[in-house]
Amino acid sequence: MHELSIALSIIEMATAEAERRGGAKVDGVYLKLGALSGVVKDALLFSYEIACEGTLLEGSRLLIEEVPVEVYCPVCQTEHALASILQFICPVCGSPTPQIVQGNELEVVALEIEE
């Protein structure tokens, strides 16, 4: 379980940004979370709440947008969303699809700040 250290990194990042804006309070953090990021959403939400205590982010919400895996099919020459990360095959033609286009994301995209 490394979600707590991920939560701490998110808080550190958001705090730095809030302090750049004169110590403003952060109400929300928007996060993109890829299905292949290796991070479990529920564990992260749980860790986040605890880790926020006593920081500028106390009481803030972590808003997670889950990003499905998209692969490039060399046969169709198109990008497709995968139905499951247990089967890296093209949902249209059934070819193996090792090339990942998206799904590794673990990034903060926006902050809701009181200024």
Add this chain to the structure above:
Amino acid sequence: MNTPRLVQVREKVLKQNDLIARELRQRFREAKVLTVSLVSSPGAGKTTFLEKTLSLLRPQYRVAALVGDLATDNDAARLKRTEAPVRQIITGTVCHLEALMVERALEGWDLNNLDCLFIENVGNLVCPSSYDLGEELRLVLMSVTEGEDKPLKYPTIFNSADIAVITKIDLAAAVEFDADAAHRNIQSVRPGMKVLHVSSKTGEGLDEWMQLLKSKSSPS
């Protein structure tokens, strides 16, 4: 009353780790050190596999190893029998290695005096997948005693690795290991992945592993 405002940020959470990993990869390449990391569940045979690997490469190749563990230095002590330089990284409560731990553990070592560096991660098939360590090759090991469905249970780590190594194949018959099913599962989560079958005990399969390593590294 202040009005909340949405501020665009776009920053990778593991930016710091990725940055250090990138610097490490650059240093390894410049010094012509082939860096290989090993991940697996606890007890899959990483240390024994590494012990064999170090012994087979020495003295022709200049090899060294970093070994991650939560609390003990037992693995480092075992690997030191190979007479290769070995350093233990004790992570405390952290369940995976991070690039910074690797960078710190390398302090004082001249990479120009190395051909091959191995990094044994903490036994864990979940958390290490998120952290780039600057390695050139990531090996994921699974032993025949763990069952054929390991890749389906931990697709993310298999997806982050370059080569799958099925270990303890001397026990395959005893545990009725279905090699075809294991291959199907590996290819399902990581199409095209190279798979090796080894027994560190009997030495079976280690030749192919040595050939693969040597094709990617040259002794200086």
